[in-house]
Amino acid sequence: MTVLAVRDLSKSFGGVQAVEALNFDLAAGELLALIGPNGAGKTTCFNMLNGQLRPDEGSVRFLGKELVGQSPRRIWRLGVGRTFQITATFASMTVRENVQMALISHHRRVRAFWARAARLYVDEADALLARVGMADQAERACGILAYGDLKRLELAVALAHGPKLLLMDEPTAGMAPQERIELMALTADIVRERGISVLFTEHDMDVVFAHSNRVMVLNRGHLLAEGTPAQVRNDPIVQEVYLGGGSTFKAEDLSHA
């Protein structure tokens, strides 16, 4: 089943064509990596999917519903969760309260005036925290967490409304190498058991090749290549443009010689 269908998605800023006629599908339960050099259009593409940016052209259908023109809030309600490159959490709340906040919004209780927020959905929040291995830190202030723990907390927050799709912008940015592998392994386990599809961008190729089912390579707004990690890794064009930047120069040097 197709969870996300992107057709002819385009966006330009002034004269720069950031994303041009991008087409791809994302199947249920699939982990799709979006990679490419800086300026390839990954972030633009992401922001169009999550509603931050309105595309010039094209359509994005999530479970058959058109997302183009919808606000980020509405897209979240439809069942799309997000994590950010630099974590966005509520620093003056405890770890548990961060998750409770997402649950309160999911249950449409943000305008409740009398109930004690800290007592709402405690079990649900604790279950999510336990799943990401943060149960023992539930009472701690979010503002004093280590960065790797913040990333795991953000994952729990993104899972709170039972999303069908997760958009993860560089989920392992800013983490130590060992932590990266662990976080991605955790993410992969969770999405597999819950049947969630994931689209993520990433610069760490170890993470990409170890955990994605499929990889798309963007370059200057175009889809350069697409396929299984093995296919992409061995694609000569991808190697030239992105993976092994040095080879480009070698080829040129040879031709000049």
Place this chain on the structure above:
Amino acid sequence: MGFYVAQFLTGLASAASLFLVASGLSIIFGVTRIVNFAHGSFFMLGAYLAYTIVQVLPHGILGFWGSVVAAALIVGVIGAAIEVLLLRRIYHAPELFQLVATFGVVLVIQDVTLWIWGAEDLVGPRAPGLDGAVRILGEPIPEYDLALIVIGPAVLAGIWLLFNRTRWGTLVRAATQDREMVGALGVNQSWLFTSVFFVGSALAGLGGAIQIPREAVSLLMDLNVIADAFVVTVIGGMGSVAGAFLAAVLIGELNAFGILVFPQITIVLAFLVMAVVLIVRPWGLLGRPEAPQRGAAGPLEAPLRAATGPAMAFAATVLALLAVLPWIADEFTLVLVGDILVFALFAASLHFIMGTGGMVSFGHAAYFGLGAYGAALVVKHLGAGMELGLLMAPVAAGIGALVFGWFCVRLSGVYLAMLTLAAAQIVWSIAFQWQDVTGGDDGLLGIWPAAWAGSKTVYYYLVLVLSAGGIYTLRRIVHAPFGYTLRAGRDSSLRVDAIGIDLRGHQWMAFTIAGVFAGLAGGLYVFSKGSIFPDTLAIPHSVDALIMVLLGGVQTLAGPVVGAVSFTLLEDWITRFDYWRIIFGAIILAICILAPEGIAGFALRLLPGRLTGRVEESAR
């Protein structure tokens, strides 16, 4: 035709002084992020100093302009000294705490000026060689005005050269865009800040000094000019000198011509323009969006905790004491405690949007005043009783907050604060100028409680129940999902948006709720005093509320209550002295330096965590 040209030139002349003050304010804000309330005081000092120096120096052109420059330089030194002695110690205090400190400086300078120069208005000499008038298209134009018209652009050109041709200017421009990066590049920040304060204050002093041939030197100059300077700075864009010039000309001309077209609403005109500009260009004409700060300033706010046993016992004891107070205290104390309760509710309502919501209001007195006037007007003009009046108070304030809030929540940070100030000034000028309905400056008198609540004791109980009930309700809302959501939006608007919450709508509702409770406080206030005057809506009253919240501690829920108690008691005690402002200012400054987390925050730090429910864990 000649008349309009004359009017145009008058507008340009008044723009000169306004530009000098506003550019200084703008430069200081750009680099240090301090909203300097004392900037108007520097302007006033410039005028007083020039007045004195011009009498010492030999009479003549050189003597006059020499004293103008000398006054500006002395004010610059005073500004730099204040930066070194005071502000440098509180750069790491919570955001906007510096504002309260600069207000302390305002109070101190007011009394020092009063002590040195006396209360009488002083009339300065005319500028030698420029004391005549020239006829342009048949209209007489003062020569001095023409000189001012030249001085404005000349100073602008000088600042431009300073900014674009010197290393110092390059640093200032860089720091305005990203001061942390400038620090990271190894620039000595404290030297840069001090020099910026020197230049900014000198510009304010110059603005004041060149005014002495045009207006009498008085003790009211500081607060009069600061409101205009804020407007000009914000319209131009905080941190932009060229923007300040453009806006000063705009406001100067608006006043010159506005007085012909709408003489009734000249005061409000500038603020209306500011509101329109901020809605069309949220960062002013030539301003840029505020660069996101890396890392929070000051200590991180701790998570909320439900009240612990000892805290609840303490609150219950206080409430019990308040309940038996009429049996143990005299009438005077009863009235004072009633005032404290009203102001505690007022401060709590400000804290609701400011602490919990992160929306700092410089004009919260508008809603207190709208409540008070709302109640007074139905009593006065509809012959309604106190009950309807007390109902009308929160309704009127709520409607006002609903209208102004819709505009305000579209902005953030200091621009939001300025728009709330503009809103308050608009309300103030309506109350001040709509003589027939509001009584203007004479206010509305004879607004007394209903017969059943006529005794001081009964009215005290009414105030106690409604104020304590209001504060408790606000506290419940803060602990409820509504308050959590508001706090979440303050912590990370990005994340709030990404979990499906309409933050702007939520903030709008919070702004309105704060208005409703401030209005209730205003309603209670008017029936206890029996009268209401436009002062209730004015800037100083808004600043009072800000001080209460910040003195008490903006990160503590008990803060506004503690702040209101200390502020009101302090004011009641100190205003008996002749030079009370200097004492009050000194106390504010002392608290700013010694307890930047506020009184309640300071006390919580001293108490063991067992009593306060705080988790002992060193933050970062």
